[in-house]
Amino acid sequence: MAAIAVSALVVLAVALTNITFSYTLLALSLLMLIGGALRFKVLPNHPAVLDSVTLVAVFVIAGPWYAVAVSAFGYVAQLRQPSPMIKRIFNPSYRVLAAAGGGLAYAAAGGPVGDDVLNHIPATLFAAVAGTIGHQLTNALLVSLILWLEGQVRVADFLRSVIGPTFFPMLGYSALGVLLAVTWIGGLGIVACLLVVVPLIVARWAMSQYQAERAAQAAAMRAFIQVIETKDLYTRGHSERVSTGVGMLGRHLQLPEDRQQALEHAGLLHDVGKVGVPTSIIQKPGKLDDNEMDAIRLHPARGVELIGNIPFLEEVKSAVLHHHEKYDGTGYPAGLSGAHIPYFARIIGIVDAFDCLTSTRSYRPARSVEETLAILVKDKTTHFDPELVDAFVDVIRRQGWTAAAVDQPAPNGNVQISIDHDDLSLGSSGGATGSAAGPA
Amino acid sequence: MIPSNDAEVLETRRLSSAVVLAVAAGVVGLVAVILTARRGVTEWPFAVVFGLLIAIGEMVQFRAERGRNRAPIATSAALGYVMLRGPAVDVPPDVAQIVAVAGLATIAGILPRAVSGLPWDVVVSSRRVLSVACAAVTFTLITPAKLSWNGSWSHAMALTGAMLLAVLSAGIIDALVGAGQDTERYNRPFPAALRDELAIMGQIGLAMGISGMLLAAGTSLIGLWAVPLVVVPLLLTQFAFRRFASAQRTYRTTVRSMARSTEIAGFSSPGQNARTAQLAVALGNDLGLTPARMEALEYAALLSGVGQLALADPSPGGASLLRTREERQRAAAIGASVIERSGVLDHVAEIVRHSNDPYRQGRANNSDIPLESGIVNVALAYEQLVGEGSGQSADKAMESIGLGIGAEYDPVVVESLRRVIGRGFRF
Numbered sequence: 001m002a003a004i005a006v007s008a009l010v011v012l013a014v015a016l017t018n019i020t021f022s023y024t025l026l027a028l029s030l031l032m033l034i035g036g037a038l039r040f041k042v043l044p045n046h047p048a049v050l051d052s053v054t055l056v057a058v059f060v061i062a063g064p065w066y067a068v069a070v071s072a073f074g075y076v077a078q079l080r081q082p083s084p085m086i087k088r089i090f091n092p093s094y095r096v097l098a099a100a101g102g103g104l105a106y107a108a109a110g111g112p113v114g115d116d117v118l119n120h121i122p123a124t125l126f127a128a129v130a131g132t133i134g135h136q137l138t139n140a141l142l143v144s145l146i147l148w149l150e151g152q153v154r155v156a157d158f159l160r161s162v163i164g165p166t167f168f169p170m171l172g173y174s175a176l177g178v179l180l181a182v183t184w185i186g187g188l189g190i191v192a193c194l195l196v197v198v199p200l201i202v203a204r205w206a207m208s209q210y211q212a213e214r215a216a217q218a219a220a221m222r223a224f225i226q227v228i229e230t231k232d233l234y235t236r237g238h239s240e241r242v243s244t245g246v247g248m249l250g251r252h253l254q255l256p257e258d259r260q261q262a263l264e265h266a267g268l269l270h271d272v273g274k275v276g277v278p279t280s281i282i283q284k285p286g287k288l289d290d291n292e293m294d295a296i297r298l299h300p301a302r303g304v305e306l307i308g309n310i311p312f313l314e315e316v317k318s319a320v321l322h323h324h325e326k327y328d329g330t331g332y333p334a335g336l337s338g339a340h341i342p343y344f345a346r347i348i349g350i351v352d353a354f355d356c357l358t359s360t361r362s363y364r365p366a367r368s369v370e371e372t373l374a375i376l377v378k379d380k381t382t383h384f385d386p387e388l389v390d391a392f393v394d395v396i397r398r399q400g401w402t403a404a405a406v407d408q409p410a411p412n413g414n415v416q417i418s419i420d421h422d423d424l425s426l427g428s429s430g431g432a433t434g435s436a437a438g439p440a
Numbered sequence: 441m442i443p444s445n446d447a448e449v450l451e452t453r454r455l456s457s458a459v460v461l462a463v464a465a466g467v468v469g470l471v472a473v474i475l476t477a478r479r480g481v482t483e484w485p486f487a488v489v490f491g492l493l494i495a496i497g498e499m500v501q502f503r504a505e506r507g508r509n510r511a512p513i514a515t516s517a518a519l520g521y522v523m524l525r526g527p528a529v530d531v532p533p534d535v536a537q538i539v540a541v542a543g544l545a546t547i548a549g550i551l552p553r554a555v556s557g558l559p560w561d562v563v564v565s566s567r568r569v570l571s572v573a574c575a576a577v578t579f580t581l582i583t584p585a586k587l588s589w590n591g592s593w594s595h596a597m598a599l600t601g602a603m604l605l606a607v608l609s610a611g612i613i614d615a616l617v618g619a620g621q622d623t624e625r626y627n628r629p630f631p632a633a634l635r636d637e638l639a640i641m642g643q644i645g646l647a648m649g650i651s652g653m654l655l656a657a658g659t660s661l662i663g664l665w666a667v668p669l670v671v672v673p674l675l676l677t678q679f680a681f682r683r684f685a686s687a688q689r690t691y692r693t694t695v696r697s698m699a700r701s702t703e704i705a706g707f708s709s710p711g712q713n714a715r716t717a718q719l720a721v722a723l724g725n726d727l728g729l730t731p732a733r734m735e736a737l738e739y740a741a742l743l744s745g746v747g748q749l750a751l752a753d754p755s756p757g758g759a760s761l762l763r764t765r766e767e768r769q770r771a772a773a774i775g776a777s778v779i780e781r782s783g784v785l786d787h788v789a790e791i792v793r794h795s796n797d798p799y800r801q802g803r804a805n806n807s808d809i810p811l812e813s814g815i816v817n818v819a820l821a822y823e824q825l826v827g828e829g830s831g832q833s834a835d836k837a838m839e840s841i842g843l844g845i846g847a848e849y850d851p852v853v854v855e856s857l858r859r860v861i862g863r864g865f866r867f
Contacts, residue, residue, distance in 0.1 A: 115591075121665045172676045175669040179658050182669075186589050186661040187596030195600070195657070198650040199673060206680035213687040216784045220694040223782030227698055230778055231705065231749045275749065276704040306704055310693040311686070 004142065008093035011100045015068035027190045028058050028066055029073045031180075034197055036074030038204045048162070049074065050200055052135050052170050055099055056177030057196075059131050060124060061184050063113040064103025071099030090146065098139040105134025117185055125178065132174040136167060173203055221268055228275050231282075237404055238355055243267035245351035245401075246344075249388070252395045258313070263344055265312060266319040270348050273303025273320070297332045300324060319344030323352060326383045346385040350376065350392050353383070359404040369401050457624050458563045461617065465566035468573055469543030475536035482531040486524060489664055491545040493517035493671065498549025498565065502682055509561040511568075512648050513674050514549065518542045518572045519610065519652025520659065520670070523579055523603045526588030528663040538576040543569050567617055575610035579603065589660045603656060607649035611641045627863060632728025639731075695785075699742035707748040715827050715867045717741035720812075720819040722865055726856045727811070737812045740791035744816050747775025747792075768796040791816060799850045814850030818857055821849070827867060834861050 019025065035054030051074040058067040072092040083091075111127025112120045140163045144155045180196040188195070225239045246267035250260045274282065277299050281292045288296070303320045322336060322345035329337030331349075341349075354376060360366040367375070373393050380389040481487055497514030521541060524532050533541070546565045553560040583602045587595050619634035626633075651674055658666025699713040720741035724734050748771045776793035779785050787810075794802055794813035803809045818841065825837035838861055845854050 118662060121662045125665065125669075169676050169680075172672045175672045176654075179654055179666065179669045182661050182666070183596075183654070183657050185591075186657065187591050187593050188600060188657075189593060191597065191600065195650060195654055198647055199654065199677070202644075202647040203673065203677050203680070206677050206684060209680075209684045213684050213691060217687055217691040217694065219782045219784040220691050220698070223779060223785065224694060224698045224701075226778045226781050227701055227746045227749060230746070230774065272701070273704075275701045276706075278706075302704055306697050306700055308697075310697055311690055 004097065004145075005089050005093045008096040011068060012072070012096050015065045015100075018065040019062075019069050024062060025066065025070065028062060029070045030190065031057060031193055032070045032073040033076055034193060035200075036076065038200055048166055050170075050173065050204060051095070052102075052132055052139075053173050053177040053196075053200060054180070055102060055135060056128050056132055056174045057180040057184070059103060059106045059111060059113075060117055060128060060178060060181035061114065064100075064107050064131075067103050068096060068099045071095045094139070094142040094146075097142060098135050101138025102131045102135025106131030115185060117181065128174060128178050129171065132171050132177075136163075136170060169207070173200070176200060176203075221265065224272065225268060228272050231275055231279060238359065239268050239271055241355045241402075241404065242270060242348065242351050245355060245392075246347050248395050248399060249347055249351065249392050252391055259315070262313040262316050263319075263347065266316040266344050267348055267351065269303065269307055269316070270320050270323045270352065271299070271303065272306050273299035273301065275306070276302035297324075300333055315342065315344050318342040319348055321345070323348040325349065327385055328382045330382075341385075346388055350384050350388055354392070354396075355404070358401070366403060369396065369403065373397070457621055458566075461566040461570070462562050465543070465569040468539060469569055472536045472539035472543060472573075476540040479534075479536070481537060482533060483529055485664065486521070486529060486659070487533065487537065487541050489667060490517055490521040491541045491548070493667065494521075494542060494545035495549035498546055499552055500678070501553075501560070501564075502678070502685065503559070509559065509564050510644070511549075511564070512644070512651070512678060513671065514546070515568055515648045516651035516655060516670070516674060518545075518568060519575055519607060519649060520655030522572060522576045523599075523606060523653065523656035525583075525599060525656075525660045527590065528660050535573070535576045535580055539569065539573045542572045563621070567614055570617070571610040571614040574613045575606040578609040579606035582606075589657065600653070600657070603653045607653060611645045611649060614645065615641045626725040627722070627860070628725045629728040632730075636731055695739050696742060698746065702745045702748055705749055707751075708745050709827070712823060712827060713742050713745060716744065716816070716819045716823045718867065719822060719860075719865070720815050722860045723815045723819060723853060723856050724812070726860050727815070727852070729812075733812065736785075736787045736791060737815060739785060739788045740795065740812060741816050741819055743775065743779055743785075743788065744772070744792050744795045744820060745775070746778060747771035747773065750774045765796070765798070772796045795820065798848045800847050803850055804846075811850070811852070814853045815856075818849050818853045822857060823867075834866075 031054050032051065035051035036049055038050040039048070051071075054074070055067055055071065058070060072095055074095055075092040106127050109127035109130035110123060111131065112124055117124050140159065144158060147158055148155050176196050176199055180192050183192040183195060184190070222240070229236045229239070243264050244267075247260070247264045250263045255263060277295050281288065281295050284292065300321045300323060304317050307317065307320065319342055322334065322342050325331035325334065325336045325341045325345060326349075327338060327341070327346070329335050354372055357367045357372040357375060358369060373396060376384065376389050377393060380386045494514045494517045497511045497517055500513065501509045501511035503509050518538075521533065522538050526532075546569060550560050550562075550565060579602055582605060583599070587599055587602075589596060589599065615634065615637040618637040618640075619630060622628050622633035622637065623630045628636075651670060655666060655670040658669060696714075699717075702708045702713065703710050717738050721734065721738050724737045729737060751767070751771060772792055772795050776789040779792060780789040791810055791812040794809045795816040797803070797809065797813065797817070799814060799817075803811070803814050821841055821844075822837055825832045825840060826834060838858065841849060841854060841857065845851050
């Protein structure tokens with residue numbers, strides 16, 4: 001850390017001896033300030049800044065030394081936010097070093113500077129690309145180094161989830177920086193900023209809006225679950241826990257990002273169809289007759305009916321429809337067996353059963369995690385996909401599990417002796433009797 | 441049964457302004473092509489490249505939210521072509537050539553979409569041709585021929601000012617046309633429609649206009665090298681915008697599905713929530729609510745019944761008018777608290793909370809209760825009376841709602857309902 005700060009200071013000092021102080025320097029500092037103010041979030045906890053765009057403009061207008069000299073100004077925009085001293089030193093330092101890295105690349109690529117640019121456009125474009133890549137790489141390298149030293153976030157995760165998706169967009173948006181420089185040199189001067197800042201703001205808006213809209217979408221889905229669970233107070237939280245559980249298993253299975261998200265959505269929504277089962281049946285004490293059982297068997301299809309219009313991956317719908325199938329073909333609604341059961345449905349079936357058993361029901365206490373895992377292993381050839389059970393047991397043993405709070409379903413006269421439909425479908429007798437549901 | 445579909449049905453019923461626009465754009469374009477054909481085309485390479493850009497932009501148009509299709513790249517390219525100057529361009533294109541290139545390129549861009557069955561929007565394209573013509577006339581009139589990007593500050597500033605005025609004139613013409621269309625399609629008051637159109641112009645419109653200015657300035661300075669420099673960021677932004685639009689679609693359909701859960705549970709009849717929302721949207725349009733408030737209103741109308749899920753058993757036919765007021769208010773309060781827990785639909789929750797409050801005990805004395813609650817209240821009542829199953833005539837329903845004016849229902853909303861029904865609103 002100290003090494004970074006010291007080397008930044010040295011680079012900055014050398015830069016300051018290579019420039020002349022004039023109104024241009026002031027204007028360029030202002031430019032960097034604007035770039036630094038354009039922050040957005042790549043992921044909820046990973047902010048990014050569009051300062052590489054303005055940095056490229058400074059390379060082209062005044063050359064790398066000026067870029068290094070004004071690079072720290074991008075950080076001024078963030079001074080309003082409270083942050084620890086260590087960050088106050090590190091952030092401007094790595095900006096200076098990253099700018100130096102970019103400047104080095106720009107100069108090495110033979111980039112022209114100032115009025116010269118208008119006569120050497122191809123060379124400028126080539127050097128600008130090199131400069132941006134140099135800046136981005138130095139940037140990524142320094143942040144990775146810090147993350148590695150801190151040891152809280154895995155460097156590979158950071159590279160994959162933050163640098164991966166932003167690298168090419170940043171490179172593309174740096175074209176705006178070149179345009180800014182061209183119009184600046186072409187006579188507009190600092191006024192050119194006004195032209196470029198609008199597309200930059202739009203870019204930031206579009207990039208951050210996506211994150212915001214995804215958050216809104218997730219919230220809408222949670223609200224959906226809240227609505228469904230309004231009806232059935234005593235499985236409250238079940239859907240969210242299943243979603244968490246399938247999420248853990250999905251990460252273990254290393255699903256690609258879009259399928260991982262689809263799986264978590266499917267876990268969240270797997271029981272929405274229960275809203276179509278009459279409350280009198282859901283809350284009925286004791287055994288259910290065949291008609292009532294049929295009503296319960298309808299809930300997966302009802303669920304698909306309900307979410308059918310949401311543009312999910314097809315896998316989400318098939319998972320909701322088949323999450324009560326069993327590996328030996330005795331489940332519902334279609335009686336599918338083995339690998340005919342959709343992959344996501346097999347995953348959800350396991351986590352669904354697991355969460356049900358580790359939750360308190362009024363007619364039986366919660367089982368411990370170990371006890372439940374033993375049940376899953378025992379049933380793994382009849383009910384579940386054996387390989388997925390092994391994977392799930394592995395995940396839970398390694399990462400642990402936060403079961404439903406013991407007092408979760410508020411004791412309530414109406415619901416005390418009704419039996420959870422997930423309990424009913426456990427046990428070896430095929431579901432209609434609920435024998436496994438009784439106190440163990 | 442989704443409101444937006446019905447809006448499209450309405451649209452086909454009243455094509456008049458669309459026809460006027462398309463004919464106007466067609467005539468202007470044709471005249472421009474004839475004039476250009478007689479005089480000959482100046483600066484071929486620029487005409488071809490900008491024409492291609494417009495065509496490609498038109499091809500990759502997309503639909504944002506509930507609005508019209510947008511083709512930002514086509515608009516920026518067309519505006520950019522309007523404002524070309526030296527040193528790179530020796531003879532700037534004249535008005536006729538600009539309109540001819542924009543018009544022909546637009547047709548070239550639409551054709552592949554039409555052939556492959558993708559949605560396209562003749563109104564948006566016509567509007568673009570007209571507003572580009574307007575920008576071309578403005579720019580040519582106010583820019584002396586001797587101005588060029590020669591590196592001097594005075595020339596550059598004068599050109600930038602002229603470009604800004606040209607772009608603004610195009611934006612204002614487009615906003616006026618758009619507001620007129622909104623008034624016609626959704627029966628929005630013209631001032632409210634114009635306010636919303638100008639707000640859009642200040643955001644997306646400004647961004648497209650400024651991109652056009654950058655394209656023009658850049659091309660005038662460094663020739664066609666500037667084209668990729670503008671187009672690549674525009675493409676990136678459009679790509680981000682598309683992802684945003686698809687996330688938004690998922691969000692919207694999730695809310696709609698959430699609303700349907702009361703139907704599946706038997707608390708409301710099929711389509712009841714959608715019909716209520718459809719009427720609430722019509723009322724909101726008539727009262728000139730802003731787009732943000734319209735959105736919250738639609739969701740609130742859709743979700744106004746979810747609190748019933750906490751009640752033990754469904755009422756027959758979902759007629760919540762049959763329940764006691766206390767029960768309805770309790771259901772509304774439960775619904776509001778459930779919606780509130782989502783964390784993003786706060787305003788919706790507020791509307792739902794008061795959606796069953798009678799006017800006299802509610803909004804008449806408490807200005808904190810939103811107008812939207814009164815709208816949802818009236819929409820719910822009217823739907824109960826006229827909607828499927830109960831099947832009263834519109835006049836009879838209007839009459840019984842009129843009896844509750846001032847006590848049960850907000851007078852402003854009832855007046856609006858009278859107008860909306862009078863214009864022929866049917867479920």
